Amino acid sequence: DIQMTQSPSSVSASVGDRVTITCRASQGISSWLAWYQQKPGKAPKLLIYGASSLQSGVPSRFSGSGSGTDFTLTISSLQPEDFATYYCQQTNSFPYTFGQGTKLQIK
Amino acid sequence: QVQLVQSGAEVKKPGASVKVSCKASGYTFTTYDIYWVRQATGQGLEWMGWMNPNSGNTGSAQKFQGRVTITRNTSISTAYMELSSLGSDDTAVYYCARGGQYSSLWAWGQGTLVTVSS
Numbered sequence: 001d002i003q004m005t006q007s008p009s010s011v012s013a014s015v016g017d018r019v020t021i022t023c024r025a026s027q028g029i030s031s032w033l034a035w036y037q038q039k040p041g042k043a044p045k046l047l048i049y050g051a052s053s054l055q056s057g058v059p060s061r062f063s064g065s066g067s068g069t070d071f072t073l074t075i076s077s078l079q080p081e082d083f084a085t086y087y088c089q090q091t092n093s094f095p096y097t098f099g100q101g102t103k104l105q106i107k
Numbered sequence: 108q109v110q111l112v113q114s115g116a117e118v119k120k121p122g123a124s125v126k127v128s129c130k131a132s133g134y135t136f137t138t139y140d141i142y143w144v145r146q147a148t149g150q151g152l153e154w155m156g157w158m159n160p161n162s163g164n165t166g167s168a169q170k171f172q173g174r175v176t177i178t179r180n181t182s183i184s185t186a187y188m189e190l191s192s193l194g195s196d197d198t199a200v201y202y203c204a205r206g207g208q209y210s211s212l213w214a215w216g217q218g219t220l221v222t223v224s225s
Contacts (some may be wrong), residue, residue: 001169034211036152043202043218044152049211087152091210095168096142098152 002026002090006099012107017078021102023071023088032092035064035073038101039084047086048073078104109133111203111216118222124191127219129203136184137161139213140206143177143188145199146218153199157206158186193223 003026013019023033031051036044046055048064051071061076075082083106088099114128129141143155156167158177165177176189186203200218207213 032209034209036212038152043215044212045215046207046211046213049207049213050209053208055211055213089152089154089212094157094166096154096157096210098144098154101151 001095002093002097004088004090004097004099006088006102008102010103010105012105013078014107015078015080019075019078019104021073021086023099025069025090028068029090029092031067032090033071034089034091036087037084109214111205111214113203113216113219116220119193121194121223121225123193124189125193125221126187126189127201129186129216131184137181141186142204142206142212144202144204147199195223198223
């Protein structure tokens with residue numbers, strides 16, 4: 001199975017800050033990577049697919065980059081509604097494993 | 108709009124089985140794969156398996172092989188996930204999701220809490 005490692009596991013930031021979350025795959029996955037946002041008690045929401053394509057309706061402050069084994073999710077200017085947990089997922093080969101999550105907290 | 112509506116919460120005893128349903132609407136059910144993901148309380152997301160609703164082909168993570176059965180009824184646009192030989196560590200919220208571009212999980216059901224307790 002492909003292991004997905006996110007860092008950091010948690011991060012504290014303020015409204016307006018720029019935040020970057022990284023995700024590393026244990027083997028190359030080309031651009032087969034998705035990012036999700038999850039708020040407490042809610043189902044995850046797709047933000048980014050294909051490593052860098054923004055899902056319809058997702059604010060442009062979210063962006064994704066990377067290819068191969070190293071990927072990043074960047075939020076350019078944090079808004080109050082962005083405080084949540086973020087997960088990466090590889091969709092290159094079964095099982096489609098997730099990273100362990102990054103909790104974004106208010107500083 | 109695309110919607111996935113799951114069945115309600117379940118309480119099961121150890122050793123029992125549970126079957127969760129996922130009814131799709133707003134799109135052609137047989138066009139997109141369906142995935143199952145679970146999340147124990149306070150934990151991360153765990154991919155369980157998938158199904159192609161058109162062919163009925165399925166696959167699951169090795170951890171669940173032999174215990175999970177994914178099926179569908181195309182006439183009512185509904186997918187099912189049955190997990191057998193339940194243990195306390197199967198207590199979790201179970202989600203279905205529809206596949207999208209790059210096999211991303213494009214839309215999600217609301218989740219079904221399965222509690223395993225004696």
